[in-house]
Every structure is written in C-alpha cells, then in structure tokens.
Amino acid sequence: MSARRGFIRHGAHSWVDYFTFNTDHKVIGVQYLASTFVFFIFAGVLALIIRYELLDPTPTLNPNAYNATFTLHGSVMIFLFVIPVMAGFANYLIPLMIGADDMAFPRLNALSFWLLILGGLTIVSGNFLGQADTGWTAYAPLSLQAPDGQTLWAIGAIIIGTSSTIGAINFLVTIGTMRAPGLTPGRLPLFCWGMIATSIMVILATPVLTTALALLVLERMAGMTFFAVTGGGDPLSWQNLFWFYSHPAVYIMILPAMGLISEILPVFSRKPIFGYRAIAASSMAIALLGFLVWAHHMFTTGMDPAVQAAFMVTSMIIAVPTGVKIFNWIGTMWGGVLDLRTPMLFAIGFIAMFVIGGLSGITLASVPVDTHVHDSYYIVGHLHYVLFGGSVLAVFGAFYFWFPKITGKMYDERLGKLHFWLTIVGFNLTFFPMHWLGLQGMPRRVVAYAPEFQATNQLISLGALFLAIGVLPFIYNLVVSWARGPQASSNPWSALTLEWQTSSPPPIGNFDEPPVVTHGPYDYGEPLMRREAAAD
Amino acid sequence: MSDTNQPQGIHRSAGPGAALFTLFVLAAGILVGRYVNLMPTSASIEAAVIDRLFSIMLGIAFAIFILVEGVLLYTILRFRRRKGHEGEGVPIHGSNRLELAWTFIPALIVFWLSAVSGRAIFSLDAPPEDALRVRVVARQFTWQFEYPEYGVSSHELNVPIDVPVELELISMDVIHSFWVPAFRLKRDALPMRETRMNFTATIVGEYPVVCAELCGAGHAVMRTRVFVQEREVFAAWLAEGGG
Numbered sequence: 001m002s003a004r005r006g007f008i009r010h011g012a013h014s015w016v017d018y019f020t021f022n023t024d025h026k027v028i029g030v031q032y033l034a035s036t037f038v039f040f041i042f043a044g045v046l047a048l049i050i051r052y053e054l055l056d057p058t059p060t061l062n063p064n065a066y067n068a069t070f071t072l073h074g075s076v077m078i079f080l081f082v083i084p085v086m087a088g089f090a091n092y093l094i095p096l097m098i099g100a101d102d103m104a105f106p107r108l109n110a111l112s113f114w115l116l117i118l119g120g121l122t123i124v125s126g127n128f129l130g131q132a133d134t135g136w137t138a139y140a141p142l143s144l145q146a147p148d149g150q151t152l153w154a155i156g157a158i159i160i161g162t163s164s165t166i167g168a169i170n171f172l173v174t175i176g177t178m179r180a181p182g183l184t185p186g187r188l189p190l191f192c193w194g195m196i197a198t199s200i201m202v203i204l205a206t207p208v209l210t211t212a213l214a215l216l217v218l219e220r221m222a223g224m225t226f227f228a229v230t231g232g233g234d235p236l237s238w239q240n241l242f243w244f245y246s247h248p249a250v251y252i253m254i255l256p257a258m259g260l261i262s263e264i265l266p267v268f269s270r271k272p273i274f275g276y277r278a279i280a281a282s283s284m285a286i287a288l289l290g291f292l293v294w295a296h297h298m299f300t301t302g303m304d305p306a307v308q309a310a311f312m313v314t315s316m317i318i319a320v321p322t323g324v325k326i327f328n329w330i331g332t333m334w335g336g337v338l339d340l341r342t343p344m345l346f347a348i349g350f351i352a353m354f355v356i357g358g359l360s361g362i363t364l365a366s367v368p369v370d371t372h373v374h375d376s377y378y379i380v381g382h383l384h385y386v387l388f389g390g391s392v393l394a395v396f397g398a399f400y401f402w403f404p405k406i407t408g409k410m411y412d413e414r415l416g417k418l419h420f421w422l423t424i425v426g427f428n429l430t431f432f433p434m435h436w437l438g439l440q441g442m443p444r445r446v447v448a449y450a451p452e453f454q455a456t457n458q459l460i461s462l463g464a465l466f467l468a469i470g471v472l473p474f475i476y477n478l479v480v481s482w483a484r485g486p487q488a489s490s491n492p493w494s495a496l497t498l499e500w501q502t503s504s505p506p507p508i509g510n511f512d513e514p515p516v517v518t519h520g521p522y523d524y525g526e527p528l529m530r531r532e533a534a535a536d
Numbered sequence: 537m538s539d540t541n542q543p544q545g546i547h548r549s550a551g552p553g554a555a556l557f558t559l560f561v562l563a564a565g566i567l568v569g570r571y572v573n574l575m576p577t578s579a580s581i582e583a584a585v586i587d588r589l590f591s592i593m594l595g596i597a598f599a600i601f602i603l604v605e606g607v608l609l610y611t612i613l614r615f616r617r618r619k620g621h622e623g624e625g626v627p628i629h630g631s632n633r634l635e636l637a638w639t640f641i642p643a644l645i646v647f648w649l650s651a652v653s654g655r656a657i658f659s660l661d662a663p664p665e666d667a668l669r670v671r672v673v674a675r676q677f678t679w680q681f682e683y684p685e686y687g688v689s690s691h692e693l694n695v696p697i698d699v700p701v702e703l704e705l706i707s708m709d710v711i712h713s714f715w716v717p718a719f720r721l722k723r724d725a726l727p728m729r730e731t732r733m734n735f736t737a738t739i740v741g742e743y744p745v746v747c748a749e750l751c752g753a754g755h756a757v758m759r760t761r762v763f764v765q766e767r768e769v770f771a772a773w774l775a776e777g778g779g
Binding site for chain 2: 142435
C-alpha cells in the first residue's frame, strides 16, 4: 500500500499530498471534508443572495438570475455538500472504527473523490453557458426549455452519482470484509450501521436518477423525446424517476448524520447507547421504507385518491423508526453524566431541531394538508429543519468531535460554543417563520411576493445573517487551532471506539498493532470503567 | 440488548412531577389544537375540512413537541456534569418494554392520523353534482378561465357562493400549479393532460390565486384573483360576457 506508483500517492507526508490522487483513506477523508466545506460556503453565500432579494416584495435581481441562484444553492448543498460530506466522514472513520488499515479499494476511493470534484465543477461551469434555472428538481418540460447550463447540470449530477455509487460499494465491502477480529456485527459502531443502510440506498436508488438525467440530456441534445408531451413523452415520468432517487436521497443525507449523533451522545453522556439494536434496526427500516414514499412529492398532480392514500400511509410510518431513534438518544442521556462540550451541544441541538422537522413532516404526509402547503414556504421550512437542523448540525458536531483525531490538535471550546449558540438562534429565526409564510399562502421559488409577507421575510433574512456570522468562529477556530492549537492526546474524550485507540492523527496504516475487539463500542458506565482502570 | 437491572435512582422522580407534566402536555396540545389558527381566511367548504385536520395534527404535534423537548431539557438540567464530578453514568443498555412502548404508541398515532386524513381525501375527492364547470388554461405566465356552457372567458376567476365548482385544468406549455390559499386547494396544470379540482366557496370576497410550481422567469408574477360573488352578481357578470 505504501509504494508510490506513477502519480498515485499514499498517505500525507506533506501538505502537497492533499492535492494529489492519493489512496490513503485519511487523506481522501480530509479532501472530502475540506472541499465539501468549500461548496457549503459557496452555497451559503448563494443563500444570502436569495435572502437579500427577498428583503422587499419586488424583484431586484433579474428573475432568471434569481431562479439560477436558488437552483445552484439547492444543487450544491445537496449534491456537493450534505451527501458527500458524509462520505468524507465515512472515508476517514470507517477503516479506523473497524480496525482496518484502509478501505477495501483505495484507488477506487481516490477516483470517487476526484469524480466528485469533476462533477461539481461541471455543474458550476454551467454559469458560462447560462446556468440551470429550474430548481434542483429540474422538472420537465421546464428543464427542456432551460439554457445550456441545464445540460451541464445533468451531466455533472451523473458524474457525482457515479462518485457516490463507487463510494457506497467501497464502504459496504470494507465493513463487510475488513473488520478486526472480535468486531462482530453487534459490536459495530452505529455510524457504520448508518453507512451500511445509506450505501444500500445509494446503490439501489442512484441508477434511477442517472437514467432520468441521461434521458434529459438525450432529449435536450439528441432530439429524442421522453418527457415532452408534444413528441409523445410524459412529464410525470421525470417526477417519478427523479423522486424515486431523491426521496431516498433525503435518508441518504440523514442516516449518516444519525450515525454521527449515535457516536457522540454516549461518549459525552458517559453511558452506553440506549437500545443499540433498535437504533441499528431503525436505520435499516428507514432505508427500506424510504423506497416506498416517493410519490408523496406528487400529491397535487391529480393522482388517484387510492394511490395518494397508500403513499400517505407509508410516509406516515417512517415517523415510527425515526421516533425510535429520538427516544433512544434521550434514553442514552437519561441517567448519564452529561458533559456539555461543543460536540454534545450540537448533538443535543440536532435532537431538538430534528423533532420539529419530523413533526412538520407528519403534517405533510397527510394528503389534504399537503394539498394546501405543497410547494409553499412551509416545505422550505420543513426541509431545512431536517437538512440543516438535522444533517448540518450533526456535521458541525462531528467536525468538533473528531477534530483532535484528524489534526492532533484541540479546538477552542469557547469559540465552539459561540458557533453553536449563533447557529441555533440564527437557524430558528431563519426557518421557523417560513412555516407560517407557507400556511398563509407564499409559494416557494418566487423572486417577488405579496407585500403583506415583507416583515416576516425581513426577519428571516436577519436570521440568515446570524446563521452566516455563526460560521465565522467555526472557520477561525478550525484554521487557528489546526495551525497552533494545543496538542491533543490520542483519546481526549475517553472514548471506546477503535479510532480513539491509536495516535492522533493516526499513522499511515492506522494501527501499529492490529487491534482485537473484546467489548461493545459503547460500554461506558461505572462497572466497566472501573474494570478498565483496575486492568491498567 | 436485554434488560439490565436498573438502579432505583433512575426512576426516582417518576411520580407527581411526571403526572403533572403529562397533564401539562395534554392541555397544551388540546389548547393549541383548539385555539391556535395559523391559516388565512377560510373561504370554502374544503378549507373547513382541511383546517380541522390541520388543527388536530397541530395539537398532537405540539403535545409531542412539548413532551420531547421538555424531557430533553429536564434530562440536560438533571444529569449535566457538576463541577468536580468525574464519575460515569449508569451502565443501562436498553429496555425492551420502553422500546415496545415508543414503537407502538407512535405507530397507533400515525395510523389514526392516516385514517382521519384518508377519510378527508375521499370526501374531498367526491365529484359534485350539478357543478359549475370552469376550464382553467395555464400559460407562461397567465391564467385564463373559460366557462364553456356560457361562452365566457376571463383572466380572473369568478364563482358564485355556495355552488359547487369543478375546475378542469390544462397547461399549454410547462407544468403550473393552481393554488388558492383561501380554499386550501392546489392542483397542477399539466401539459396536454387534464386534471380536476372541486370546491364550494362559502364567503363572498376577493382571494389571491398563485402559481405554486416553478414555471420560468415569470413564475412569481403568475398571480391573479378569485372573486366569490353572490349568485345574482355572478349571473349578471356572466350575462355581461365576463371580462
């Protein structure tokens, strides 16, 4: 593994190695985390442009430019930040968590990272040809009218989907075949279970999106007809194919986040995770049910009421395994000795905010309620409670939690807490009032709106500013702490999973001696820790 | 994971405090469901049905919100690490009884909500007898309303009060979505494929109509109004040839 052949490198010997086709999973993990974070900032700036436009009810930007802005905001946040940042954590953590020296296919791993960058640049380069302006959902036949950037958008998304599929295969094979002796399925860290469920969904769902995108490209470029009614196509085929991927994609974005939360909570509660099997099983249940709900995005297309009812029931049922996770996390904290450091604050913030997104989700599953609020700001509020209040808070928590492991340095706790509180206040100020706007009748994706909604929109824009300012201490903290923070020990949180049983940062190959696992990943609590102490 | 012998301390306060909190949660849910109205004017029979359903869900959601956030907050306050405390938590791995409870109770709630919502779906879908038919033609970026039985056409929707109306929607280009927030109803207008939407307006007035599906540069301004009129006023409007 350590031999360098041609342009292929393995391991980080100097900073240059992070800019190469490197096959070390830790380098690739950092590459993923850093570049997806750049995409996050980029898409965040686009969000600020959106909030600037909505300060007053009349259009300021050219409407097409506005449409392109939110299209790029959604596409970049989903395809280039939330989905791949999870692949970044998975890359860095899975081999360490299972006691392996690397991923099963290191060169495929590097390929999946560089494909992500290629796909991202392809989407963004649409700017030079007229950016896609049809939303991240690219509904046909509107997406057939869109400028040439729409074609690049589709090709970029195909490349990213390929990257994502390669990564998923790698995760499954790695977890399936490279676990350390003694690491039985029942001792697997819950983040790994989350990534198993996620990877299965990626492998099954992505080909359907790729098909839809390929058909779109062929229709736009080769004169074929799949979606345009004038040539005998059906625009609803696009929606069915698109949502058959894109609803599972919601769980592809949240299941890894739930895994991250399940790692952080027991460590800072000093207690075993509550209901290990229930949490792992609920991930698998969500992965299965996630394939049976896609048409709830299409309730207003005039579908048969019996079909509506069927998709409503499956959508409602998903609340059950999701609730199981929430209750088990609170059960984990109950009776613990809670250490409210930054990663724990973000984990608790995740629970508190995700509950709101889950509850608004139940109202959306109800067809008659959805008939009113579908495609309104209520949806925008709901989806951000799930994706930002859920996935992004988990990502922030994970950045702090594994920062000492990845960099070998400690971050600044006060700046971390400042980041947390600014984020929570800004987040709720931004996204909570959106529910009201939607109920009152403000549609989403509009450059202009009725004057009575102005005050609420200004409040939301103020919240967005808070949210943006909140990211500054995070960036400062990461950069300065990495450069000259205090040295971190190998296991600053006294955690039991394997990644903490090697140096910070871990050596190339991860473990000096191959680890052997003799207990579960979360066996915290007094008797065991006393036993450990006695053994020392 | 099997049940572990749970130390007594964990259940220490499950008594009057918990009972009081449960009462508070129930009361909060009922009060919010009954008295909090987040919706705009309700101007159709369908709006009343949907608002009732939404109120039920809002009440339940608020009760669950208070319950979960309340327990979470209490957990943080009660079990946070005090200064100088270096101990560990209690080694409980789970409880099958609790797992069953928090699987089946939410399942019952969502099945019940599905049943209530399901009844509403079919009642709202029932095609009305003797409805006034209006053809809605959507184009980038205008709405046109045709009254085929009267040879009348207009860019604003006019309907009589208390008369069932059946809209037949069609689009001439991309997908649009016809939304009347005051009626709580929305239906996509698809190219070359007719969709339907029924309503009966209940309050005379003027209400916004907006396009809810992104349809291009003019999407945000693809707005018009619906006028709910007394029957005589509506008849006079028809007789004058609309407009």
